[in-house]
Amino acid sequence: MTTIRMVDPAQVTGKTRAVFEAVLRREEKVFGATAVSNIWRCQGHVADYVEANWERSRALMQRGRFTPLQRELIATAVSVANACTY
Amino acid sequence: MRLGLDEVGVTELMAVTEHARAMSTTAAGLLLERLDDDAGLVTPVAGDSENEEVGALLAEIRAAVPPALGRREVPALWRILARNPRSTWRKEQVVMREGALGARDKRRVALGVAMSVRARYMVEYHAAIVRVAGDTETDLLEILGVVDHYTTLNTLSEGMQIESDIVPPA
Numbered sequence: 001m002t003t004i005r006m007v008d009p010a011q012v013t014g015k016t017r018a019v020f021e022a023v024l025r026r027e028e029k030v031f032g033a034t035a036v037s038n039i040w041r042c043q044g045h046v047a048d049y050v051e052a053n054w055e056r057s058r059a060l061m062q063r064g065r066f067t068p069l070q071r072e073l074i075a076t077a078v079s080v081a082n083a084c085t086y
Numbered sequence: 087m088r089l090g091l092d093e094v095g096v097t098e099l100m101a102v103t104e105h106a107r108a109m110s111t112t113a114a115g116l117l118l119e120r121l122d123d124d125a126g127l128v129t130p131v132a133g134d135s136e137n138e139e140v141g142a143l144l145a146e147i148r149a150a151v152p153p154a155l156g157r158r159e160v161p162a163l164w165r166i167l168a169r170n171p172r173s174t175w176r177k178e179q180v181v182m183r184e185g186a187l188g189a190r191d192k193r194r195v196a197l198g199v200a201m202s203v204r205a206r207y208m209v210e211y212h213a214a215i216v217r218v219a220g221d222t223e224t225d226l227l228e229i230l231g232v233v234d235h236y237t238t239l240n241t242l243s244e245g246m247q248i249e250s251d252i253v254p255p256a
Contacts, residue, residue, distance in 0.1 A: 038249060056238075060235045075232050077195045077198055078232065
């Protein structure tokens with residue numbers, strides 16, 4: 001049971017909308033998503049926050065020398081080590 | 087998981103993850119904090135162990151580990167574990183070798199896990215190996231960046247009890 005309402009991408013405007021659109025473009029490309037994933041929707045209640053995390057995600061996960069797979073391997077291992085099932 | 091890995095690749099990834107996590111616990115449990123530490127909770131075996139099996143195991147470790155780490159000595163962790171049967175060393179060999187995933191990528195994963203569980207000894211250990219293999223400071227920061235960002239996402243996911251909506255490909 002989630003402890004917070006997932007922000008509806010159809011209802012957002014401004015900064016949050018721009019972030020959600022960028023997230024969806026990214027997630028479509030990476031794993032064929034058809035909707036913004038919950039991990040981003042849950043942050044959408046505070047526009048500056050979701051924007052800051054998205055910018056950091058792009059900086060840390062989409063730029064650099066490693067391939068997306070190499071980064072995803074580490075990400076999955078860390079999530080397992082943190083006992084995170086999402 | 088959405089890695090595009092087959093079942094062998096996923097099993098290898100999980101093996102590296104649990105092994106790196108277990109070794110982090112082992113190093114901490116032995117009160118080994120820095121890679122330079124020469125003793126912990128248990129005394130390492132001496133280089134000239136009379137026990138034939140232990141001696142042979144130590145020789146095998148000595149041939150493999152110091153060159154990979156770029157150091158002269160076998161770290162205390164392995165000299166302590168050499169007291170036991172070959173189990174941990176054998177597993178290290180099997181889990182960390184080149185397979186569906188590359189050996190260097192596996193070592194980067196292990197480093198990320200050690201960072202994530204704040205196991206200083208194992209951070210130093212795995213970092214030494216990837217550095218000898220050619221990883222730069224920028225590479226180390228890139229690994230830490232992934233750890234950092236996923237610590238964020240994991241915390242949000244747990245704190246908000248987010249339900250998984252990542253559907254595996256059909």
